[in-house]
Amino acid sequence: xxxxxxxxxxxxxxxxxxxxxxxxxxxxxxxxxxxxxxxxxxxxxxxxxxxxxxxxxxxxxxxxxxxxxxxxxxxxxxxxxxxxxxxxxxx
Amino acid sequence: xxxxxxxxxxxxxxxxxxxxxxxxxxxxxxxxxxxxxxxxxxxxxxxxxxxxxxxxxxxxxxxxxxxxxxxxxxxxxxxxxxxxxxxxxxxxxxxxxxxxxxxxxxxxxxxxxxxxxxxxxxxxxxxxxxxxxxxxxxxxxxxxxxxxxxxxxxxxxxxxxx
Numbered sequence: 001x002x003x004x005x006x007x008x009x010x011x012x013x014x015x016x017x018x019x020x021x022x023x024x025x026x027x028x029x030x031x032x033x034x035x036x037x038x039x040x041x042x043x044x045x046x047x048x049x050x051x052x053x054x055x056x057x058x059x060x061x062x063x064x065x066x067x068x069x070x071x072x073x074x075x076x077x078x079x080x081x082x083x084x085x086x087x088x089x090x091x
Numbered sequence: 092x093x094x095x096x097x098x099x100x101x102x103x104x105x106x107x108x109x110x111x112x113x114x115x116x117x118x119x120x121x122x123x124x125x126x127x128x129x130x131x132x133x134x135x136x137x138x139x140x141x142x143x144x145x146x147x148x149x150x151x152x153x154x155x156x157x158x159x160x161x162x163x164x165x166x167x168x169x170x171x172x173x174x175x176x177x178x179x180x181x182x183x184x185x186x187x188x189x190x191x192x193x194x195x196x197x198x199x200x201x202x203x204x205x206x207x208x209x210x211x212x213x214x215x216x217x218x219x220x221x222x223x224x225x226x227x228x229x230x231x232x233x234x235x236x237x238x239x240x241x242x243x244x245x246x247x248x249x250x251x252x253x
Contacts (some may be wrong), residue, residue: 001216003096003097003100003101003140004224005216005219005220005224006219006220006224006227006228007104008141009228010227010230010231010234011104011107011108011137011221013231013234013235014108014111014234015107015108015111016235017234017238017239018111018114018115019111019113019114019115020094020238020242021115021120021238021241021242021245022111022114022115022116023118023211024113024242024243024245025107025115025244025245025246025249027170027210027249028168028169028170029169029170030167030169031120031123031168032169034114034123034127034157034161035114035115037127037130037154037157038110038111038114038115038130041107041111041130041134041150041154042112044134044138044150045107045134045137045138045141048137048138048141048143048146049141050211050216051141051143051211052139052141052142052143053219054211054212054215054216054219058184060224061177062210062211063144063211064115064138064145064146067138067146068145068146068149068150069141071134071146071149071150071154072149072152072153073152074154074157075122075154075156075157075160077159078160079156079159079160082160082165082166082167083165083203085167085168085169086165086166088165
């Protein structure tokens, strides 16, 4: 069973849904922030899948570039959020 | 995509989804950090099977960093308290956005010209999702709707139990 764009979008939707559920479910704000990189992972999978399957002729790297950007943004956002939470709780 | 890539894609997807659910549901921050690392490994595997090796390396490094942040000693729990007034403001804003979207849907119109250029050839993607695999696309939409409704219902039940 060869994966297609539909399978990739299914996986991306499931990962985004898991992250959104974690962000809404957690009462602890730090744990909710930790779910945001999971949502970004789902978006990155969708972008990489579109770049893999929709490219007709030649290399189209925009989707992969966006996936890289989302991974870096996820790390930065989590560091910023946990840093702010640590400062606020230390007061 | 050969069978080895297909197996790698499905196994990595399972690891990614299980890791994401672990981040959402697991109680301790150590376990959540491990789940985040597993999600990063699964994400890197998915990128590799999609021929995005550089993105896989960057994602693995970044999500391992996320796991260290979640499981590290600098993690602090913060109980969020949102006042009812801000919840009402958010609900009113969402209702206003819905009304705006409904107005646009009734009064607006789309350009009928076909545009198939662009770096991702979005016209081909639209044809694939909305003409060839319509049922699967609608199943994804139903999955997303059920997830959002379930999350909202669970949130309200937790609020009511307080």
